[in-house]
Each structure stands twice: as structure tokens, then as C-alpha cells.
Amino acid sequence: MPRIPIVPTILVLAAVGVMIWLGFWQLRRLDEKESLLAHYAAAQTMSTEVAWPKGEAAEKDMLYRHARIDCVGVTNRSSMAGRNAGGESGMAQTAECQLGDGSQALVVLGWSRLPMAAGTWNGGTLHGVIAPGPRLVAVPAVAGLEANAIPDPSEIPNNHFAYAVQWFFFAATALVIYALALMKRGKK
Template identity: 60%
Template sequence: MRRIPILPSVLVLVAVAIMVSLGVWQLHRLDEKEALLAHFAAARVNPAPVAWSAAGVSNDLLYRRATLTCAKVTARSSMAGRNASDQPGVAQTAQCLIDGGGKALVVLGWSVNPLTKVDWNGGVVTGTIAPGPRLVADPPLGGLAANALPDPSEIPNNHFSYAIQWFLFAITAVVIYVIALRKRR
């Protein structure tokens, strides 16, 4: 009967300990993400608007209603988006210099065509703060259709499945090592 090798056993145990600790960490992240999503859900229904400052907005203000004044449009672009009826298309955007300094990305509205000419050169914008951060105009601007409003329920919360994966990796490592030790005998 051969002895159990020390160094490989220690390496496997260290790897298993790391995998289990990563699984536990993901369970803690699950609680944090649930609290964050609850905060965002409450922010979404808070009717009190916030101001978009020259310094921008913090993540605590995501999904709140906000207002800013676009003093000058410095760039236009588009990104994939959905309209209020959940149809895919293009969200038309404008990079704005805002009163008091600073910049803001404003999602002006939705169209089917990415080359849609948008007739909007700045002004007061009211909407919902989306991750990025960006302000999704509501009502839409420049003759565009309404975008789908940002919804925190679209943020994935898959930390539980990640934790299960790490625990399964640890179990798999132990099983493979035990099989390897048995074959060695």
C-alpha cells in the first residue's frame, strides 16, 4: 500500500478551500445584490426628481427621475434599444455639455432606422437615470418614439447559481483526486 502524497494532497485541499470560499463569497454577493435591486425598485417608483449635477450622478440615483439642461450637443450616436412596446430598434443618443459644466449622455428616443435624422440641439431633458449613467428621455425628444424605460428587474442576479458552481467544482476536485489516489494504489 502506497502512502498518500503530501504535496499533491495539500495542493488539492488548498484549491478546494479556495473554491468553497468563492462559493461562500457568491452567497454574500447574493444578499448584496438583492438589497441593491430592492433599492433600485424603490428608486424607480420614487416620484421626486433629482438634478443631474455637473459631477454626474452616483449609482445611488439609478432609476430615479431626473432633469438636466443640455447646453450644447457635442456628439450624436445610437445604440441597440427597445421601444415602449418592447420592439427592437435603435436608441438615438446625444452627448451633452450641461449647465454648470460636466457631461451627460442623453437617450433621446427610439427609431427603427439607425440613420434617422434627429432634430434636437439641446434644452431641458426629463427622464429616468439608467446605468452608464445615461438619462433616458421621457417624453422622447426630436420627434422620436418613446424608449422602454430602464427597469432594474432586467439586472441579472445569478450569484446563487455561481455559488452552486463553485461548490460543485470543489466536490468534483475531491472526487477526481480520490479516484486518482485509488488508481495509484
């Protein structure tokens, strides 16, 4: 009976243990993500407007809620890839708003086919939906722009089950390859 090498066996078993732990960690993340997505779906149905979130914890809790901000001045304008309410690709027109308390808020004013199409908007009261970033997607669009697609939490991927299966598969593959290597070593 050939001897099993101690150090390589310990390394392979440690790696397999880590892969199995990562698989179970992904399963725990699956539950957390499903809970978060349910929270976002519920937030999407609430019609009461909330204050613009201050801080990372508040931002995460207020995503997909309706909000209102008073933009006292625009400090920067830009555009980014976006979709309109009809699903067409184009440019989401954005502005960095100065709020009354001195803080900033990124707002998506509306959609156009051309970049930098909302150069004349200088601020005011905006109503909309808080999207990741965070940014306020104006509803209705302003500055003569078309309506943006409303942020939808169902577009957030939830791949944790697939990742868990992948880690368990990697662990099983590592064990099979190591067993084959041991068998080959034993034949020599």
C-alpha cells in the same frame, strides 16, 4: 497501506479551499445584489426628480430615479441598440449633452428603426429616468422619436446563487477526482 503524496494533496486541498471560499463569497454577493435591486426598485417608484449625478458613488445611488437636465448644447450624436416602449428592437438615439456646469451627460432622446434619426435636436430641458451608464432616458421622447423602453432594474441578472452552487460543485468534483486518483494509485 500506500502513502498519500504530500505536495499534490496540499495543492488539491488548497484549490478546494479556494473554490469553497468563492462559493461563500458568491452567497455574500447574493445578499448585496438583492439589497441593491431592492434599492433600485424603490428608486423606480419615486416621482421626485433628482439632480444629475456627479461621480461614481452618486451615479450608483441615483440609478432608476427620475431626473431633469438642461442640455445647453449637443457635442455628439450617436445611436445604439435599444427597445421601444412596445418592446420592439431598433435604435436608441443618443446625444452627448453639455450641461451648464461644463460637465457632460449622455441622453437617450428616443427610439427609431433607423440609426441617426435625431440629427436636428440641439438641446433643451429633458426629463427622464437615469439608466446605467449613466444615461438619461428621456420621458417623453423628443425630436419626433418614439418612446424608449423605461429602464427596469428587474432586467438586471442576479446569478450569484447559481455561481455559489457551481463553485461548491467544482470543489466536490475536485475531491472526488482526487480520491479516485488516489484509489487507482493504491491498486498499483
